[in-house]
Amino acid sequence: MNVVVVGTGYVGLVTAAGLAEMGASVVAIDVDAARITSLRAGRLPMHEPGLAELVSRGCSQTTLSFSTDLAGAVAEAEVVFVAVGTPSQEDGAVDLGAVEEVSEGVAQVARRELVLVLKSTVPVGTNQRIRARVAQARVPIHVVSNPEFLREGAAVQDVLTPDRIVVGCEPTDTFARRVMERLYQPFMLQNRRILWMDPKSAELTKYAANTMLALRISFMNEVASLCEELGADIHQVRAGIGSDPRIGERYLHAGPGFGGSCLPKDVAALARMARELGVGGELASAAQRVNRRQRGLLVQKLRRRFPEGLGGRVVAIWGLAFKPNTDDIREAPALDLLDALVDAGAQVVAHDPAAMPRVRQRVGRAVRLVDRPMDAVIGAHALVLVTEWRCYRSPDFRTMREAMARPYLLDGRNLWSSLGLSRLGFEYEGIGSASDGWIQDGPGPASRATRG
Numbered sequence: 001m002n003v004v005v006v007g008t009g010y011v012g013l014v015t016a017a018g019l020a021e022m023g024a025s026v027v028a029i030d031v032d033a034a035r036i037t038s039l040r041a042g043r044l045p046m047h048e049p050g051l052a053e054l055v056s057r058g059c060s061q062t063t064l065s066f067s068t069d070l071a072g073a074v075a076e077a078e079v080v081f082v083a084v085g086t087p088s089q090e091d092g093a094v095d096l097g098a099v100e101e102v103s104e105g106v107a108q109v110a111r112r113e114l115v116l117v118l119k120s121t122v123p124v125g126t127n128q129r130i131r132a133r134v135a136q137a138r139v140p141i142h143v144v145s146n147p148e149f150l151r152e153g154a155a156v157q158d159v160l161t162p163d164r165i166v167v168g169c170e171p172t173d174t175f176a177r178r179v180m181e182r183l184y185q186p187f188m189l190q191n192r193r194i195l196w197m198d199p200k201s202a203e204l205t206k207y208a209a210n211t212m213l214a215l216r217i218s219f220m221n222e223v224a225s226l227c228e229e230l231g232a233d234i235h236q237v238r239a240g241i242g243s244d245p246r247i248g249e250r251y252l253h254a255g256p257g258f259g260g261s262c263l264p265k266d267v268a269a270l271a272r273m274a275r276e277l278g279v280g281g282e283l284a285s286a287a288q289r290v291n292r293r294q295r296g297l298l299v300q301k302l303r304r305r306f307p308e309g310l311g312g313r314v315v316a317i318w319g320l321a322f323k324p325n326t327d328d329i330r331e332a333p334a335l336d337l338l339d340a341l342v343d344a345g346a347q348v349v350a351h352d353p354a355a356m357p358r359v360r361q362r363v364g365r366a367v368r369l370v371d372r373p374m375d376a377v378i379g380a381h382a383l384v385l386v387t388e389w390r391c392y393r394s395p396d397f398r399t400m401r402e403a404m405a406r407p408y409l410l411d412g413r414n415l416w417s418s419l420g421l422s423r424l425g426f427e428y429e430g431i432g433s434a435s436d437g438w439i440q441d442g443p444g445p446a447s448r449a450t451r452g
């Protein structure tokens, strides 16, 4: 099957490589010519585990190629994916410029009947609008909504073995349905889970899923604050509620607030949709409010710990990406912390296994970035763990304590909460618990496998 994927970002590139892996003939298109040149040379624009191998296999098997020439690629295509960015403003308004431009571009150059698949996250009603815009094309263009649920950091696995594939298309559109069934058949050998629905429901499903996840995170962050005020322990409370199958264990970890390119913008967009339609949106807005507060929590804790001020203090930060296994720093909580510390006159030294080049572009020389985690803690008055990369799980704490000017650990992910670090002479502080785990005789921080 001849497929075109427009947009070679986190979603488009993994989608293109995943489809090529399953035997489709895929051309991945981008307006960013430098990106296409790099991809052709085998250089990936982002860090995503397993993706380099997948792309390289696709290229060597010639099922995957890269181009800036939309017209040339669309000429042969049966399916064209739109996987370009849909950035949103603070108030939730979504910029559909790139989606519209690509859809209209496809309509102008299409020479055979095809399915146009909207994979970008778009407001409800976009499918209908795009259908109207491409209706004048020389050939029939069937517009389908196919929102993406991949998690950065686990995107290859999520695309190759999806837990569900949501496809929104008109019930009468048998052409689109047949094509999509054929396209996704190789992904369904273990798990036949294409969920067919109408386009509006598919569009809303994406926003509802992300808002539900954001709500869980914000709720647990609020419970963590309650724990701190009441002297309860978030790990024990989480185990107590997560063991209820109606609730489940995932996405119940307290932390420095959610970030990334999806949750913040999708929650804002759902809140806006709800407000505009007069159906409230209070829950989504509450998740945003709690998250804004939570993102200030780490610096607040630091200020409390250093009442004399943070000016001149050396603060080490481990983890800058918005989550582990990615170099994506869009809306990353670590950036709020960096900015606040720099404003307060602290000397910031930071490490991240993948995101430092992107952070360097954003902060310039205001922050010292080091290649090894331990280099960051030398002479530090505090170490703040913001992103729970595996390489931070069990550092040599004795060396660390000796290296630090003040052995204060602020564990923003409760990664070390069961280790009893006060015994080793640290001042340890996590999120949602007064205990550092030493006297804890309970569930502890639980398996990281349950982390969402």
Ligand SMILES: NC(=O)c1ccc[n+]([C@@H]2O[C@H](COP(=O)([O-])OP(=O)(O)OC[C@H]3O[C@@H](n4cnc5c(N)ncnc54)[C@H](O)[C@@H]3O)[C@@H](O)[C@H]2O)c1
Binding pocket: 006, 007, 008, 009, 010, 011, 012, 029, 030, 031, 032, 035, 083, 084, 085, 086, 098, 101, 102, 119, 120, 121, 122, 148, 149, 150, 151, 152, 261, 262
């Ligand atoms: N990143 C995620 O984890 C994720 C998950 C699910 C859904 N989504 C959604 O998928 C969409 C893409 O997200 P992303 O993170 O991959 O974005 P991204 O910013 O990483 O990539 C977008 C790509 O599209 C290209 N592009 C922009 N305009 C173009 C045009 N007119 N023609 C061709 N290429 C163009 C850009 O150059 C860029 O390479 C968004 O709607 C996002 O909300 C993202």
